[in-house]
Amino acid sequence: MRIAIEDLEVSLSGRTVVSGVHLVAEEGEIAGLVGPNGSGKSTVLRTVYRYLRPHAGRVLVGGTDITSLTAAESARRVAALPQERGSDFELSVRAVVAMGRTPYKRAFAGEDRADAEIVAAALAGVGLAGAEKRRFSALSGGERQRVLLARALAQDPQVLVLDEPTNHLDVLHQVELLALLRAQRRTTLLSLHDLNAAASLCDRLHVLHEGALVASGPPREVLTPKLLAGVFGVRAAVVDHPLTGDPLIAFDHRTPGRLRRGEEDEEGRGRADLSLGAGTLPERG
Ligand SMILES: Nc1ncnc2c1ncn2[C@@H]1O[C@H](COP(=O)(O)OP(=O)(O)OP(=O)(O)O)[C@@H](O)[C@H]1O
Numbered sequence: 077m078r079i080a081i082e083d084l085e086v087s088l089s090g091r092t093v094v095s096g097v098h099l100v101a102e103e104g105e106i107a108g109l110v111g112p113n114g115s116g117k118s119t120v121l122r123t124v125y126r127y128l129r130p131h132a133g134r135v136l137v138g139g140t141d142i143t144s145l146t147a148a149e150s151a152r153r154v155a156a157l158p159q160e161r162g163s164d165f166e167l168s169v170r171a172v173v174a175m176g177r178t179p180y181k182r183a184f185a186g187e188d189r190a191d192a193e194i195v196a197a198a199l200a201g202v203g204l205a206g207a208e209k210r211r212f213s214a215l216s217g218g219e220r221q222r223v224l225l226a227r228a229l230a231q232d233p234q235v236l237v238l239d240e241p242t243n244h245l246d247v248l249h250q251v252e253l254l255a256l257l258r259a260q261r262r263t264t265l266l267s268l269h270d271l272n273a274a275a276s277l278c279d280r281l282h283v284l285h286e287g288a289l290v291a292s293g294p295p296r297e298v299l300t301p302k303l304l305a306g307v308f309g310v311r312a313a314v315v316d317h318p319l320t321g322d323p324l325i326a327f328d329h330r331t332p333g334r335l336r337r338g339e340e341d342e343e344g345r346g347r348a349d350l351s352l353g354a355g356t357l358p359e360r361g
Pocket residue numbers: 088089091093111112113114115116117118119120
């Protein structure tokens with residue numbers, strides 16, 4: 077199913093933290109939200125999985141405004157890996173993943189064979205087959221994250237919404253997670269801080285800056301040195317990855333300091349204005 081976010085505005089504690097956000101994730105597409113800390117990524121994602129209500133604008137999933145759905149209808153369409161990873165479940169790993177089947181069950185109905193197979197496949201998908209009996213609250217951050225991703229997969233949703241899914245994961249598990257998401261071929265909207273992971277995984281990137289969308293498009297068009305300077309305040313070159321051919325952002329980790337709008341660095345690179353011409357913003361209306 078397609079996700080369409082239309083002119084979204086969200087206010088929190090009386091402050092508008094996201095406004096005018098308009099983006100689409102087409103059926104089967106992996107769409108990435110990137111942006112500096114506090115730019116509004118989690119806020120946008122939270123409106124899609126109904127943790128927050130839009131103050132203005134709409135979120136459509138499969139053409140339906142998600143605020144018009146019942147909780148079970150919404151949970152069959154949208155599964156989320158929220159940023160709050162709920163460390164307090166005194167449940168087994170398997171029981172947490174089996175929670176993903178709840179939207180399909182009548183009250184008090186037990187688990188059937190199909191449910192058990194889906195739960196087992198979800199656990200295997202995140203590399204946790206064999207860990208079913210471990211207590212969720214005793215797992216490491218990365219292990220918990222993989223369990224919660226398995227719960228979202230067990231929900232068998234039309235759309236996956238993932239807030240920073242690579243957080244806490246070691247590099248092998250990051251690579252495995254990206255491979256799993258690619259193989260899903262499910263409409264996915266996710267936030268990522270790792271821009272190289274985003275460039276490799278996502279069909280389209282949407283860049284948030286101070287609560288507004290400033291660029292949208294294929295990673296290679298969006299992730300330019302100019303945008304990286306203007307939005308993220310860093311110096312970087314964008315080259316071809318020698319193994320995969322993906323865009324590879326080579327950050328300059330030696331030169332701290334933020335460029336302000338309109339400034340250039342000493343070599344005249346990275347003019348940090350926001351008239352970036354990077355990618356294109358989607359048509360409105
Ligand atoms: N409950 C809240 N009340 C008031 N302001 C909030 C609340 N939650 C978040 N904010 C503000 O909303 C803005 C956007 O926050 P959000 O968590 O969406 O950003 P983010 O891009 O996901 O950041 P990060 O990369 O740090 O996770 C920030 O300025 C934040 O301080």
